């Protein structure tokens with residue numbers, strides 16, 4: 001045998017090998033995955049969800065549980081003060097201060113105007129019947145400031161009467177915010193405002209409607225608690241106002257004042273307000289849709305447990321009003337469990353009240369350890385760790401802070417729970433489209449592989465050479481990917497359980513279809529090839 005012939009033989013073996021590799025590798029897959037992700041990302045944008053990490057679309061489709069915030073996501077975030085309890089009595093309507101003495105009213109108004117992170121813009125034309133004052137700030141602050149206006153508060157005037165010495169801004173961890181103001185030369189007032197039952201615990205006395213200070217007897221504590229409970233059952237957010245007088249001599253000098261920790265014990269209770277934040281319309285339907293899709297929705301909120309329960313009942317997360325721990329649990333109780341106990345309890349939790357952002361993180365960790373694919377919503381800066389830890393972090397486009405948005409995979413532009421459910425639908429469609437493409441591609445590849453290998457072994461030659469096969473692949477892959485990747489979601493997708501973490505991408509049914517199709521294709525091709533020999 002000559003050298004030329006040997007080389008030709010080697011080249012032939014090489015081309016056959018290349019041909020077999022070309023048919024065996026599903027080159028179209030990355031194209032199809034990217035196409036379907038990019039396509040649904042654009043569609044999701046129209047549905048008010050901005051995808052930051054492409055693969056999150058697909059992960060969202062396999063989510064088994066959603067831990068959702070309450071405020072703004074399940075509710076409208078339009079808060080108004082609808083109940084108030086000051087001077088030891090309920091005010092009816094909540095802006096009726098007739099029973100309160102002037103001193104008490106002044107104190108309440110000073111507390112509202114100074115102890116706030118919001119602001120009020122008072123247009124000058126108001127006196128001539130012009131525009132109404134404009135209130136800005138977080139929804140809770142806005143509600144309280146608007147209520148202050150109803151009480152007759154003159155915002156800038158009240159603020160100019162005293163000067164602020166120190167501020168402790170509200171945070172979700174401590175659930176309270178405070179301020180120290182100097183009135184006159186030596187008088188200092190420290191105001192606190194925050195989660196009602198927590199503030200109540202720090203109070204040792206209360207202010208009567210005539211302005212006299214009464215000590216906080218167990219009966220009175222019971223009365224306050226009853227009032228908080230009643231408001232919470234009516235799904236109101238409860239915020240308490242407390243106060244403590246100080247002397248200028250107790251306040252550190254100006255150069256050390258930055259480290260001054262505002263005194264938070266021995267407070268005097270001024271009163272409590274109940275803030276209504278209605279459920280979003282349509283939230284019930286979305287939650288029902290999730291239930292049908294096998295996704296458990298859990299509410300994690302900073303609000304009082306009873307308020308959380310009432311809202312959860314309203315929007316359908318809970319159906320039985322008498323559920324108990326651990327279905328409905330307080331953040332503190334959950335925090336104090338051991339890692340193992342937490343994992344056991346996590347599965348059962350539907351509502352977590354009075355939670356801090358760290359509790360959210362613990363819940364996400366516990367659920368993930370149980371094998372769940374967890375989607376979490378968050379808005380605050382300190383929600384960032386939970387958003388990071390979750391399989392899919394969803395931040396709020398309107399209420400969310402930049403930090404939360406940066407840590408999230410998807411931004412829900414309208415803060416609405418219904419959008420979240422639409423994201424799940426798109427996610428499932430991405431997953432289904434990828435599955436369809438894989439099935440198509442594998443069927444063709446396996447059939448082509450069998451035919452090529454059998455021909456190569458039996459005759460030493462292949463039916464189509466490498467270049468021809470590449471052409472076929474090019475056309476088939478791109479068009480196939482385009483067709484299958486852009487298929488829109490259908491309703492059937494939301495009626496089956498989530499795929500979760502463990503389910504294989506290629507299911508048994510897909511293998512079965514694949515085998516049947518491969519058998520059909522091979523039989524057809526071989527019989528058409530062998531037919532002339534038989535006749």
Ligand SMILES: Nc1ncnc2c1ncn2[C@@H]1O[C@H](COP(=O)(O)OP(=O)(O)OP(=O)(O)O)[C@@H](O)[C@H]1O
Nearest residue numbers: 069070071140170172175193194195238301302303
């Ligand atoms: N600006 C505020 N000043 C004082 N107290 C507040 C303020 N905002 C909220 N609170 C109190 O803190 C509690 C909840 O605070 P937190 O910020 O943790 O919840 P949230 O994030 O607003 O709620 P969610 O988790 O449902 O979105 C409320 O129940 C209320 O009593």
Ligand SMILES: [Ca+2]
Nearest residue numbers: 069302379380
């Ligand atoms: Ca929150």
